[in-house]
Amino acid sequence: MNYLNSSEFAKQLDAADPLGKFRQQFYIPRHNGKEVVYLTGNSLGLQPRATQDAILNELEDWANFGVEGHFHARNPWMPYHEQFAKPVSILVGAKTSEVVVMNQLTVNLHLLMVSFYRPTPSRFKIICEAKAFPSDQYALESQVCFHGLNPDQTIIEVGPREGEHTIRQEDLLSAIDKHRSELALVLIGGVNYYTGQVFDMQAITKAGQAAGALVGFDLAHAAGNINLHLHDWNVDFACWCSYKYLNSGPGSVAGAYIHERHHTDPAIPRFAGWWGHDKTSRFNMEKGFIPIPTAESWQISNAPILSMAAHKASLSVFMEAGFDALVAKSKKLTGYLEFILDDIQNRLLTQSGIKDKRLEIITPRDPAQRGCQISLLAHGYGKALYHKLLENGVITDWREPNVIRCAPVPLYNSFEDIQRFGQILEDAMK
């Protein structure tokens, strides 16, 4: 596609965008009376307009029914989580029996590691990506310590090569091969939060399993962003949060996937609670845990209905838009952002007398290796650049020392947003 860096061109793309109307379904934050350019949907997705009513419905039903709402609410609370199996299975590419919405992300990561990280004296190592999201690093370390092992001898981090920003697939695969006899688990962020790099989850799963390990993914930055086929890729387990691309509100309820082959395997232990117990006998309140024969058996506590109401409102927007259409727009919008950034870099070099490279895109250039995120290194600039953007109504994400992460989200960002961002950034850099 041939892009132009002009506001008219961006407006034309918006006018031709079949998903353009979905922006109206969201609240866009304002700055000095004008809608901001919001590029942090990878951190906290915007609020769908339908969310308030969805939560109010549950508050009303609670007021009207009290405990009877478990059965008589408009959306009865007892089976409330069951309505997520369908839409969530579509988003992550799983069978409906393989997904469950519960808890928060890091909590789910721990619960899944209870089941799927079971080190033995000969097989105990974990391969993960270097500079994983800190919460994942802490979860891994504490799980390793919990088993009485030393993290330094147990966790193998694979990072970018010297002078590079992203991790080469071949390096991940060769680490798996190198440690194959001692490898218990491969656990990677499906999309790296910092660079936006998408990993080849199918190939990693195949290699990890061929080495005799289990393979799981943290999909915090992947769910609602890229196409996933967890079941077909044969992934053992995965988890994600719902407040980033899934727009379900701060700290909202998270999700988990467990491949069906593990559901009734008696060799797989899990931490149990009453919500994972066989539904027909749950209220007999008797001794002896009988797991539901699906991913639901990993549930422990009863469902947080208020945050689930927000999740419900958000997922219906996804289903209405259609995920394939969203991914198609995502590629166009992210491609436009890449074009605008390259255009700025060129102009800085040719017109402003700036001789060195100022904007370096560290996200892969290959659209197959990224979702809707571009991370840039702003060489020679400090956090003042981020504040300048903020003062001009652009919300991005700053990571020390000088990385700006931008997520053009296909549900609510427009091509005009991207063009406006480019202009403000260029002015701020001069």
Ligand SMILES: *Cc1c(COP(=O)(O)O)cnc(C)c1O
């Ligand atoms: C956002 C994010 C988290 C946050 O964890 P919570 O338990 O939701 O607070 C963890 N891991 C990754 C990879 C993330 O991107």
